[in-house]
Amino acid sequence: MKQRITYLVEDPDSFTPEQLQVKDGSLSLIGLKAVQEHRVTFTLDELPTELRTSLKQWRELHIKWASHKPYTAIPPFTSRVSPGLHVSFTRRKSETTGQLCELIHTFFDPAAKCSSGPDANEVATPLFQVDEDGKQTASASLQYYTYLPHLTHFASFLSSNLCSASSQCADHAASLQDASSFDIDYTPSSRTLTLTSLTTPPSSGWKTLIPAPSPDRPGDTTEVGVLTHEPNPDPEDLAFAGFLTTLGPDAAPKPTRFQAPARHYPLPASSRDLAYSASFATPTGLHPTLELSFSPAGRLAPPDESCGLYAHLTLPSALFLDRYQFSDPLFLASKNLVSLRHVTGATDLEAPDWVVPQWGSAALVQLALPEQSPKDANTTASIPLHLRYLPAAPRAHTLVPAPWPVVFWACDMAQDPSGNPFDRVNLGYETAFAPGTRFMHVPPATGNGTAELVSWIAVPVLDTSAAGWVEMGTIGVVVAAFAGLCWVLFSGGGKREVQQDKKTQ
Amino acid sequence: MALSAFFGSSRGVFSTAILLRAIFLVYGLFQDTYSPMKYTDIDYFVFTDAARFIAQGQSPYHRDTYRYTPLLAWLIYPTTWPGFWFSFGKILFAVGDIITGWMMFRILRAYHNMSQERALRYASIWLLNPMVATISTRGSSEGLLGVFVTALLWAVLAKRIALSGFLLGFAVHFKIYPFIYGASIIWWLDNDRIHGRKSSTSPEPVSFTNQTISFLNPQRLALTACSLVTFMGLNVVMYLAYGWPFLDHSYFYHLIRIDHRHNFSPYNTLLYLNSSPKTDVNTSTQPSLELERLAFLPQLLLSAVLIPLFLSKKDLPSTMLAQTFAFVAFNKVCTSQYFLWYMMFLPYYLPESTLLRTRSVGVSALILWVLGQVFWLQQGFQLEFNGHSTFVPGLWASGILFFVVNTGILGIIIRDVQSKDALTGERNAVIDKKKA
Numbered sequence: 001m002k003q004r005i006t007y008l009v010e011d012p013d014s015f016t017p018e019q020l021q022v023k024d025g026s027l028s029l030i031g032l033k034a035v036q037e038h039r040v041t042f043t044l045d046e047l048p049t050e051l052r053t054s055l056k057q058w059r060e061l062h063i064k065w066a067s068h069k070p071y072t073a074i075p076p077f078t079s080r081v082s083p084g085l086h087v088s089f090t091r092r093k094s095e096t097t098g099q100l101c102e103l104i105h106t107f108f109d110p111a112a113k114c115s116s117g118p119d120a121n122e123v124a125t126p127l128f129q130v131d132e133d134g135k136q137t138a139s140a141s142l143q144y145y146t147y148l149p150h151l152t153h154f155a156s157f158l159s160s161n162l163c164s165a166s167s168q169c170a171d172h173a174a175s176l177q178d179a180s181s182f183d184i185d186y187t188p189s190s191r192t193l194t195l196t197s198l199t200t201p202p203s204s205g206w207k208t209l210i211p212a213p214s215p216d217r218p219g220d221t222t223e224v225g226v227l228t229h230e231p232n233p234d235p236e237d238l239a240f241a242g243f244l245t246t247l248g249p250d251a252a253p254k255p256t257r258f259q260a261p262a263r264h265y266p267l268p269a270s271s272r273d274l275a276y277s278a279s280f281a282t283p284t285g286l287h288p289t290l291e292l293s294f295s296p297a298g299r300l301a302p303p304d305e306s307c308g309l310y311a312h313l314t315l316p317s318a319l320f321l322d323r324y325q326f327s328d329p330l331f332l333a334s335k336n337l338v339s340l341r342h343v344t345g346a347t348d349l350e351a352p353d354w355v356v357p358q359w360g361s362a363a364l365v366q367l368a369l370p371e372q373s374p375k376d377a378n379t380t381a382s383i384p385l386h387l388r389y390l391p392a393a394p395r396a397h398t399l400v401p402a403p404w405p406v407v408f409w410a411c412d413m414a415q416d417p418s419g420n421p422f423d424r425v426n427l428g429y430e431t432a433f434a435p436g437t438r439f440m441h442v443p444p445a446t447g448n449g450t451a452e453l454v455s456w457i458a459v460p461v462l463d464t465s466a467a468g469w470v471e472m473g474t475i476g477v478v479v480a481a482f483a484g485l486c487w488v489l490f491s492g493g494g495k496r497e498v499q500q501d502k503k504t505q
Numbered sequence: 506m507a508l509s510a511f512f513g514s515s516r517g518v519f520s521t522a523i524l525l526r527a528i529f530l531v532y533g534l535f536q537d538t539y540s541p542m543k544y545t546d547i548d549y550f551v552f553t554d555a556a557r558f559i560a561q562g563q564s565p566y567h568r569d570t571y572r573y574t575p576l577l578a579w580l581i582y583p584t585t586w587p588g589f590w591f592s593f594g595k596i597l598f599a600v601g602d603i604i605t606g607w608m609m610f611r612i613l614r615a616y617h618n619m620s621q622e623r624a625l626r627y628a629s630i631w632l633l634n635p636m637v638a639t640i641s642t643r644g645s646s647e648g649l650l651g652v653f654v655t656a657l658l659w660a661v662l663a664k665r666i667a668l669s670g671f672l673l674g675f676a677v678h679f680k681i682y683p684f685i686y687g688a689s690i691i692w693w694l695d696n697d698r699i700h701g702r703k704s705s706t707s708p709e710p711v712s713f714t715n716q717t718i719s720f721l722n723p724q725r726l727a728l729t730a731c732s733l734v735t736f737m738g739l740n741v742v743m744y745l746a747y748g749w750p751f752l753d754h755s756y757f758y759h760l761i762r763i764d765h766r767h768n769f770s771p772y773n774t775l776l777y778l779n780s781s782p783k784t785d786v787n788t789s790t791q792p793s794l795e796l797e798r799l800a801f802l803p804q805l806l807l808s809a810v811l812i813p814l815f816l817s818k819k820d821l822p823s824t825m826l827a828q829t830f831a832f833v834a835f836n837k838v839c840t841s842q843y844f845l846w847y848m849m850f851l852p853y854y855l856p857e858s859t860l861l862r863t864r865s866v867g868v869s870a871l872i873l874w875v876l877g878q879v880f881w882l883q884q885g886f887q888l889e890f891n892g893h894s895t896f897v898p899g900l901w902a903s904g905i906l907f908f909v910v911n912t913g914i915l916g917i918i919i920r921d922v923q924s925k926d927a928l929t930g931e932r933n934a935v936i937d938k939k940k941a
Contacts, residue, residue: 461894467901
């Protein structure tokens with residue numbers, strides 16, 4: 001087991017090396033205000049047999065979870081996914097059972113919408129995939145999503161089933177509940193399982209002791225880096241300076257400095273403080289319109305001319321978009337949209353929610369930029385969505401979560417970012433772009449009462465508590481009408497007077 | 506009087522009808538070009554997309570929600586050509602409207618013995634009806650059906666049996682529901698009708714065999730054969746060309762569909778309620794009888810059996826109106842374009858109807874018919890755009906109310922058609938025997 005713990009100091013001026021102390025191979029942090037990335041890598045041999053066997057059924061498995069609570073992302077951790085649990089995977093051909101749903105229900109959420117039918121393709125939907133010309137092609141990889149506000153179930157499952165009396169493991173599992181994002185990546189080619197969590201610091205900073213790995217497990221290593229983001233030396237690189245400590249061997253933190261090209265990049269200085277917020281135009285009705293507004297509006301300028309502004313939407317099955325609506329240029333222009341680049345998943349225009357087997361749909365929408373003076377321009381993009389009928393319930397409305405989309409500039413990039421130690425892939429939208437694409441994320445607005453990065457839509461449903469007489473009422477009226485008409489038919493014609501009595505009912 | 510002068514000239518009425526559609530078409534082009542809100546019906550984009558697939562040698566069913574015969578996409582093939590050709594389909598549908606109106610005019614003249622002015626007046630219910638003109642110029646294909654159904658009626662009245670059979674088979678292939686007309690046409694085609702009216706007075710020994718033999722007259726057999734051959738022939742050709750998706754989308758979809766989205770049908774709320782999975786296990790609701798599965802029974806009994814049997818020999822066009830009215834009112838799905846299906850028969854029925862003769866009845870029927878829709882639309886708007894949960898009682902009650910109004914109107918229509926017999930004294934004997 002290899003642990004790599006990286007702290008990215010939020011405010012470099014507040015950091016002093018005295019906040020790090022190495023004693024007996026362990027590292028103490030004293031009031032360190034830094035974002036923590038905790039990455040644990042297991043080789044397959046280190047895993048319990050049961051878990052290893054079940055992992056082998058996947059050709060590839062990537063789970064990305066993001067919290068619904070807003071957090072500030074600092075480089076190199078600027079990549080984002082919509083709040084909730086995203087699973088992307090490739091299966092081994094022989095396996096067709098409900099492995100995916102078992103995984104979701106056992107580890108994350110026993111109530112998640114996932115019907116364990118015979119074929120996971122029904123629940124999961126293809127990932128975006130483009131060929132060299134940028135055209136959408138069939139993808140072997142599938143995706144699944146469910147809105148999951150917290151990792152409580154996963155954390156308790158982990159500590160009660162896999163931690164086997166290791167208090168450090170249990171602590172780590174419990175700490176997942178504070179994480180802003182959490183990734184699990186399984187790649188058979190490297191025979192490793194990697195768990196990565198990202199956590200913002202407690203208000204007083206990190207006060208913690210990171211112990212050296214136990215000497216009776218010689219394979220284990222723990223590496224801790226405390227870094228600050230350095231000013232930009234090269235436009236496509238990210239540079240960091242700070243201290244690295246390999247717990248155990250190192251007697252003191254070693255100074256370090258390095259730079260690497262990055263796939264996910266912060267906004268340039270010209271767009272500093274730019275943020276978006278998502279909301280639904282009210283009343284939402286059955287056709288809610290997702291509105292993405294940017295502020296300060298004047299900062300909404302492309303980092304370079306190769307860039308396009310995109311929103312990646314993850315829509316639970318209750319929500320869907322009608323791709324045919326996105327074909328009229330006038331309509332798109334009136335919504336500040338350029339085009340619907342891709343859509344995959346449950347896009348049936350008529351089906352009610354309960355007959356849709358898929359988790360939902362994912363869409364990539366290119367947003368239009370204000371043309372001239374961005375300061376006065378309307379910088380709100382509107383994405384028209386529709387609601388499916390939801391099951392009748394003993395209430396008038398059912399709440400449906402609409403996770404905020406991921407909004408980013410996609411730009412051309414000259415260098416290959418794969419050497420970056422913080423490179424994060426399989427987020428669901430990169431495959432919709434050419435390999436040499438750089439993502440500059442527009443963060444969601446955190447201030448002004450943004451309590452969570454998810455909007456809840458009240459969907460009107462048939463209230464069963466008031467519908468007790470619907471069945472008998474309907475049938476009664478239909479039978480009476482039928483009988484009445486039969487009576488008119490059988491009673492014969494020729495009596496015009498009778499019409500006068502009948503008139504209209 | 507200026508109005509009667511207007512209706513005195515067929516040129517005037519038809520020019521106005523054409524002009525009305527031309528204005529709507531041009532206005533539609535204008536609105537589509539300059540407004541993100543489109544005049545063109547969403548279905549028209551479905552048809553034209555399907556035509557584009559056909560032009561590329563693919564199946565029209567590659568277009569989501571294309572649930573029609575491939576013939577429709579073929580008919581509007583020119584819409585795939587560039588520029589103005591996109592509107593070809595709408596022009597075709599509008600021309601179809603006019604042809605329908607012209608056939609109505611001819612039928613009224615020839616078979617209802619109307620004067621030219623009177624015939625034009627009643628044909629104008631269709632020709633100058635803004636609702637009809639809007640539907641076709643927005644690009645909905647419902648109006649096109651008017652051509653086939655009216656042509657069918659004309660061919661039947663003219664006793665062109667082979668042509669009638671062909672049109673019936675074609676119409677059923679096109680839109681399924683016209684199969685109900687098969688029943689009334691066949692029942693109407695009795696020997697008296699074929700050989701002139703006097704023969705019914707000659708007393709003949711009545712036995713079951715004799716009745717069967719006289720029922721299976723050559724005309725009935727020919728009509729049945731022609732319509733079946735046309736219907737199955739078209740299906741076989743389409744199946745060979747487009748395979749399973751053709752059957753699935755043009756037929757099976759319509760047979761098994763449960764339209765949960767709110768519509769005028771009285772069954773709508775019940776279908777939503779009973780098809781929806783029970784989310785709350787704790788509240789033990791009483792088990793449903795699932796009687797909505799039998800919804801086709803009253804609908805088909807009325808529209809395809811009872812109404813044809815009791816009425817068609819008295820007045821075929823009005824019987825077809827009553828059948829269509831019953832079919833639409835008792836259908837599990839009902840939207841306003843379905844109203845066009847029965848509107849195309851109004852010109853034959855209205856002239857001698859209670860609705861026109863007794864003004865109070867006619868006006869109250871019209872007001873109630875409109876009010877029923879207004880009430881429903883208001884509830885639907887509250888649901889669709891304001892998100893109010895108006896399913897119960899609002900939408901349910903307004904759907905039921907509209908259904909009750911429709912039933913009342915249908916009752917008047919049925920009684921009117923029945924009483925025609927009494928006035929003219931035709932063929933009461935046959936019906937009476939049947940009843941006994």
